Amino acid sequence: MKQALTYGSMALFAVLSIASCTQTVRELNPAVTPVSSLMTPDNNTSVKLEPSTPASVQFKWEPTQAAEGVLYEVAFDKVDGDFSKPFYKTVSDGLGVQPQLTLSHNDLKKIAALGGIAASSTGSVKWTVLASIALNRQMSTITRILTMTRPAGFAELPDSLYLTGSATEGGEDVTKSIALKKTEDGVFEAFTSLKAGTYYLTDRRAGSGKNYYVAKDTLREGNTPVTLTGATKTYRLRYDFNIATAQATEIQSVGLFMSAYNKEIGTLTYAGNGTWTAASIPVEFYPFSWGRDERYKFVMHTANGVEYLGSANVNNNSPAGAPASYFQVQSVSDAQWDNTYKFDPTADGKKVKVDLLLRANAPYTHQVTVLK
Template structure:
């Protein structure tokens, strides 16, 4: 009997607990009122895109939506072709504050991608449509209002390569794409290389494997495709610079020679010969510091003779110190002016009245740099 009473009490307690839980349950309210008016940018606003400018951007704003019983509302800005209905937007951007704020700032770089997805070609102008989507829990609604945005794309690629290689029979590495030569990345979409080219052909690619995007130049323009660039004549050394942000060959010059320039003599005291892979090296170069009344002068930099004139490579420091005890960065090479004295290096004191061997390295393996070895 005692056990029966105990069992009855336990069952009664369980029943009360279950009914209490049911009373406390509340149905999730996902009701969401429509999004307020779009406020920025104005309808039919025209934007001239400058994706190469990292700070160029456009702000999008709208009036916040509301929901019954409050709750967190999240926003996305959706873009579609002018004829689209946002059932499958070409691009979506979460609003500021991880989706909470009724605004978002979109870079010109991303707007250029959006323009391309909507069929606007480079160097062309076209329209895209945008609206705002709001969501609360599983309830998602598109705004009742949409606007047209007129986008003017510059020459250039909406998706610039993150890496760039050169490959082909004219290159130092030949046509085996797995051995393609990597170019140095200066900034997003901008690459350069110091290399030799022999008779043959070459092409640019964003991957050193089959299946990568291929590019070629036609005059000063960069185009996507597999048309090889043909070279003829003798093997020559070149400096090539490509800017995919504006689809342009930014620079292309033949490098005719590289000289070791000593400031006090205002002349080159020796020459370096190109070997391969963006590297020049010298035989023994005699070095004699110049005698001034105040002491002996040991300053130097490099003179690169090109088909477009002399370009100088030197130190980032306008006034330099002795290299003794300095780190690797002391020898880093930078484009500098033709000033006789500024942005020069100093020879190690042990080089005075000795021969030196100099190696200049201008490739993608690391910072541009040089070494000087006293013999």
């Protein structure tokens, strides 16, 4: 028994010895040398910013000679600055590990604005690389100048946008303002009517948001309302904060287009809240030798010409049992047979109620109800 205990003690001692070896902790060497070579972009490089595109600029440098554990940051300052208080800093790619930084043109647009480069103008900033281990941070011995040309767009893009004022469907109560659909970063759209009165844009329905207005088709920040006169009209409004543009396209009418007849078989009337409706449209499938054709889509007549709205699919089957996405609409070509839907088979020889819903809070879609 005593011998067994002795062997057990020796085994336990061996295990503990091995464990103590595997848990040896090496101290981190905080010594770090400054980055001594900046590779790209070259000094005095000029970049024309196009923030609405996927374009980017890559900053690269030679790694510091520190063995491991280095965190890289790229700092930006005014041309006459000394980087004691850079106006912008960000870690490199790979959460600060890689000796490079990729910045999109949209990121650079914000950096340009922080550096004092106004919209629609050209200016320069200075950049360098900081290398650090723990609390030891070293600034590169090299700095470079980057010249950027900003477009007319805003440096900070709103995440939401609302239309309010006496000229709008929601009136002057901002809590009832008209929401716009965000179609991409910085781009918003609304189908709505405007009447005589005033309106402005805001990024919040409540509280102190940023306000915007339109002057000569250009978006500007401020509290100056737009004044409208004349009769009520329906519009597709589009605002692009990337390039500070505003576009109001008058929608004169919307029709239900049946492919086999190659013409509109009914007209929808604007009913407010981004909705066009027709209470009763007669439908007669077209008799071909192979069968009766039931394909349709929508045609929108605007002050700038004719546009078509239809399915994302070039060809569709019967809507029976189809998901809600079947009825979603988008801008499509004017091809007679393409991107069409099919009526429910029971619609042949009947009348249908049609609603086209172009609202901000849901996918653009439509509904067809066969009347008894």
